[in-house]
Amino acid sequence: MSDVVNLSRRLVVGRGFLSAAAVGLLAGAPALAAEGKKKSDPAAADVAILNVALGLEHEAIEAYQIGAESGLVSQGVLPVAVLFQSHHKSHRDALINAIKQMGGSPVAAKKRADYEKALGVAALKSEADVLKLAAKLELGAANAYLGVIPSFMSKDLAKVSARLAADETMHWTALAQALGQPLPQAALTFGA
Amino acid sequence: MTPRQRALHPVIWTLLLAAGLMSAFSLTPKQAGADEAAPQASSAGILARGDALRGQTAYESRCGGCHSLDADRIGPRHRGVYGRKAGSIADFDYSEALKASGVVWDAASLDRWLSGPEAFIPGQRMGFSVSDAGVRADIIAYLKQESERR
Incomplete structure (x- = not known):
C-alpha cells in the first residue's frame, strides 16, 4: 500500500467521491433497516446478496492494487486505475454500512495471496494483460449487479445494484477503449 | 403547414x-x-443446441465476475462442476441449503439453477440468474466441455 493508496485517498477525500457515493447509496438504508425488522427472511436474503457483492468489491480493490504495484501500468494509465479503485472502495464502504444497518455481518477481504492465485496474477506480463484482467472483472461485475436485481426483495437495493452496475459498465467501457476493443454492436448486451 | x-x-x-x-x-x-416460464421452456431441445464456444463468451461475461474455472473466488471453481454433487468442494464455504440439497449438476439441474437459484434451492446464496434459455444452454455446454477436460 503505497503512493497508490495515498493518491486514492487524495482523490476520494479531495474530490468528495466517497461521501457523495456513500450518501447516495445509503439514502434508503433507514427504510431498509425497518424492512429488515418486519421481514427477517427477505432481509436476510438481501443481506446475503449484498455480501456476495461485497466480496466482489474486495476482489476488485485488490486487483487494482496488484495491478498498480505490478510495475506494468504506465504513468498515463495509473491515475485512471486509481480512480476506478477509489470507486470500488466507495462501493465497499457503502455495502458494509448497508449490511450492518440491516443487521448482517460484512464478509472480510481475503488475503493478498488468495487473490493473486485466484486472478492468475503470475501470468500478467504487460500493461495490456493488466487492463484485460481489469476489463474482464469489470464486465463480470456489471453483469453480476444487473443479474441480481430481480432477486432483491427491496426496490431500494435493486436501485443500488443498478447504480453499481452503471459504475462497473463505465469502467469496462473505458478499459475496452484503452485496449482498442470494439464497442458492442448490438443493444441490450449487458445483463441478458 | x-x-x-x-x-x-x-x-x-x-x-x-x-x-x-x-x-x-x-x-x-x-x-x-x-x-x-423459462425453466419449462428450456426443453431438452434447447439445451441440446447449447454451443460451448458461445458459452465461453457468455460464461466469461455473465459468470466471470464471481467464478473461475480453476480457482475459488466469490463463488466456487467450475471445472468439474458437471456431474459433481452440489456443495461438495471441501474447502469452499457453501450455504447449508446447497450442501444439503442432494443435487447433482447435470444439464437439467444447471438449467433450473441458472434460471432461478433461490426457487430451485431455497436458502442458497447466489442471487444471480440468467434469463435467456439459449444463453443458459450455451453456458451449460461450456461447463460440460470444460468439466470433461479435467
Whole structure:
C-alpha cells in the first residue's frame, strides 16, 4: 500500500467521491433497516446478496492494487486505475454500512495471496494483460449487479445494484477503449 | 403547414414519442413473463443446441465476475462442476441449503439453477440468474466441455 493508496485517498477525500457515493447509496438504508425488522427472511436474503457483492468489491480493490504495484501500468494509465479503485472502495464502504444497518455481518477481504492465485496474477506480463484482467472483472461485475436485481426483495437495493452496475459498465467501457476493443454492436448486451 | 397543423405539431410528436416509449417498455412485462416460464421452456431441445464456444463468451461475461474455472473466488471453481454433487468442494464455504440439497449438476439441474437459484434451492446464496434459455444452454455446454477436460 503505497503512493497508490495515498493518491486514492487524495482523490476520494479531495474530490468528495466517497461521501457523495456513500450518501447516495445509503439514502434508503433507514427504510431498509425497518424492512429488515418486519421481514427477517427477505432481509436476510438481501443481506446475503449484498455480501456476495461485497466480496466482489474486495476482489476488485485488490486487483487494482496488484495491478498498480505490478510495475506494468504506465504513468498515463495509473491515475485512471486509481480512480476506478477509489470507486470500488466507495462501493465497499457503502455495502458494509448497508449490511450492518440491516443487521448482517460484512464478509472480510481475503488475503493478498488468495487473490493473486485466484486472478492468475503470475501470468500478467504487460500493461495490456493488466487492463484485460481489469476489463474482464469489470464486465463480470456489471453483469453480476444487473443479474441480481430481480432477486432483491427491496426496490431500494435493486436501485443500488443498478447504480453499481452503471459504475462497473463505465469502467469496462473505458478499459475496452484503452485496449482498442470494439464497442458492442448490438443493444441490450449487458445483463441478458 | 396551417396554423392548426403548427399547433398540433408538438402534440403529434409527443404522442409519437409516447407510443415509442410504450412500445419499448412493453418488452419488459413480456420478458418478465418469458423469464418466469423459462425453466419449462428450456426443453431438452434447447439445451441440446447449447454451443460451448458461445458459452465461453457468455460464461466469461455473465459468470466471470464471481467464478473461475480453476480457482475459488466469490463463488466456487467450475471445472468439474458437471456431474459433481452440489456443495461438495471441501474447502469452499457453501450455504447449508446447497450442501444439503442432494443435487447433482447435470444439464437439467444447471438449467433450473441458472434460471432461478433461490426457487430451485431455497436458502442458497447466489442471487444471480440468467434469463435467456439459449444463453443458459450455451453456458451449460461450456461447463460440460470444460468439466470433461479435467
